[in-house]
Amino acid sequence: MRKPLLTTEFLDRARRDYGDMEAIVATTGERFTYEEFGDRADRFSAALQDRGIRKGDTVAVLDPNTHYHLEAAYGIMQIGAIHTPLNYRLVPEDFEYILNDADVTAVFADYELAGKIESIRDSVPTEVFVTNDPGEVDGEWEDFDSIVESAGPAYDRPEMDEDDVITINYTSGTTGDPKGVMRTHRTETIHAYLTAVHQEIRDDDVYLWTLPMFHVNGWGHIYAITGMGAKHVCTRGIDAESIFAAINGEDVSYLCAAPTVLNMLLDHYGSHGVSTTGAADVRVATAGSAPPEATIRTVEDEFGWYLKHVYGATETGPLITTSDARRYFEDDDPDRFAVKKTQGMGYLGTEIRVVDGNGNDVPEDGETIGEIVVRGNQVMDRYLGKPEATEEAFNERVEGYYHMGDLATVDGNGMIQIQDRKKDIIVSGGENISSIELEDTLFEHPNVSEVAVIPSPSEEWGETPKAFVVPESGDPDDTDVSAEELTQFTRDNLASYKTVRRVEFVAELPTTATGKIQKYELREREWEDEDSMVGQG
Incomplete structure (x- = not known):
């Protein structure tokens, strides 16, 4: 029998089997059962259809991790519209590009964020604007709760195919404009299944939303947690005190945390000696470059x-590997940290390779470096409107595999470990930052002649952007602009998390014979006291 894989099945199952049980702990203090969650999603579906939204239309969600995002996401998908979550750290110009690129017809935005959309409202194709507190927003916005209450629960669910695109997640624009990653019912569903298995998600789990829901649909947890009938504990941003309070107050059993968040928790724990668990044992997932051994x-x-420790990318679901290989270590064995620091082995049904420039597998010696490529059912369908970028991403070194852009080794057990990055990206606090975008911005400053931006090691963020600047005067001791002014210049023109945190004035940049800047030399110098040239970000 072949049954189509649809993202709507996750909430359908939870309502059917766990309808009377608590589903969501909202940031407002409200609590919703799965039947109440489903009813609000149904009503949002009806409200969207009342406003002309149909299957295949694109609906954006700009929201911190509140119950509104969960309700909106399922309300969108239930009518076959395309859920497009937006990174709330972006600036209005970024949103203008994305809303036009995805031809967004409707948007839900949290009241604290809606101003970013209001400021570019006349420059986008969007016609329906919904928020959760119109009184706090300038302009004409409809109230989520009011339209949900008035719409009623009846809506028309169209026939859907597992190969229909159901979500578009935008990359961080590491090379040029952000790319829309098009994911189907099938890719989302299989990724959620894999996440449920490898992250050991159970119906009695209490999941704390420290990971942004916009980030590849919260690593698929909007599906996996829901489908398993577990409980969502929502947040409006994160800080160590509130995380520990939620863990103790709600008996949280599972959360995700970038290495920077783990460091924040460690600092708070060291200063305040708080209780780290409630009544439940706690699992925590971290991704990308491994945290330092001392943190683990x-x-x-x-x-x-x-x-x-898991690993992936927006284009891959994201999760494709795990270092949770317990047959390779004992829980009390100090050698387990050597395993957990690797990116690990492929998820079920996922083929991970490390290949050289000719597409051949590198030796499993833990030393030879190649690029990670992946093939699996959770990998994206394509980039929106970018066939050439799609072709390159899947075929640059070896045909039919998505190319991750990370350089790694693979050991005798088949576990990969990232050593460097092929792309000009900086991963700071879990966010991808384009060095090219920062360079283009700094070039706009009249006192900057040449600039190269690289990742610099940071105890707080893993990596942070650093700019090597040749001033217009050519003299690093006579710059006519301060490092602080250049930092503020990037803050004024880009999303706050992209700000250049460090600036070093130099007389010249290292270049090849043809004049190409040798960033690798700058990185080698900047990271000479570190174990590798990849931060724990």
Whole structure:
């Protein structure tokens, strides 16, 4: 039998099997059962259809991790419209590009964020604007709760195919404009299945939303947590005190945390000695470059949490590997940290390779470096409107595999470990930052002649952008502009998380014989005291 894989099945199952059980703990203090969650999603579906939204239309969501995002996401998908979550750290110009690129017809925006959309409202194709508190927003916005209440629960669910695109997630624009990653019912569903298995999600889990829901649909947790009938604990941003309070107050059993968040928790724990668990054992997932061994040791030995290290990209679902390979270590074995620091082995049904420039697999010696490529059912369908970029992403070194852009080794057990990055990206606090975008911005300053931006090691963020600037005067001691002024210049023109944090004035930049800037030399110098040239960000 072949049954289509549809994202709507996750909420359908939860309502059917866990309808009377608590589904969401809202930031407002409200609590919703799965039947109440489903009813609000139904009513949002009806409200969208009342406003002319149909299957295939694109609806954007700009929201911190509140219950509104969950309700809106399922309300959108239930009518076959395309859920497009937006990174709330972006600036209005970024939103203008995305809303036009995806031809967004309707948007829900949290009242604290709606101003970013209002400011570019006349420059986008969007016609329907909904928020959760119109009184706090300039312009004409409809109220989510009011339209949900008045719409009624009846809506028309269209026939859907598992190969229909159901969500578009935008990359961080590491090379040029952000790219819309088009994901189907099938890719989302299979990724959620894999996440449920490898992250050991159960119906009695209490999941704390520290990971942004906009970030590849919260690593698929809007599906996996819902479908398993577990409980969502929502947040409006994160800080260490509130995380520990939620863990204790709601008996949280599972959360995700970038290495920078783990460091924040460690600092708070060291200063305040708070309780790290409630009534439940805690699992924590972290992604990308592994946290330092000392961080993993404290999380596991002092917090009493079990850490899972995973890896992926927006284009891959995101999750494609895990270092949670317990046949390779004992829970109390200090050697387990050597395993957990790797990006690990492929998820079920996922083929991970490390290949050289000719597309051949590198030796499994833990030393030879190649690029990570992946093939699996959770990998994206394509980039929106970018066939050439899609072709390159899947075929640059080896045909039919998505190319991750990360350089790694692979050991005798088949576990990969990232050593460097092929792309000009900086991963700071879990966010991808384009060095090219920062360079283009700094070039606009009249006192900047040449500039190269690289990742610089940061204890707080893993990596942070650093600019090497040749001033217009050519003299690093006579610049006519300060490092602080250039930092503010990037802050004024880009999303706050992209701000250049460090500036070094130089007389010249290292170049090849043809004049190409040798960023690798700058990185080698900047990271000479570190174990690798990839931060724990």
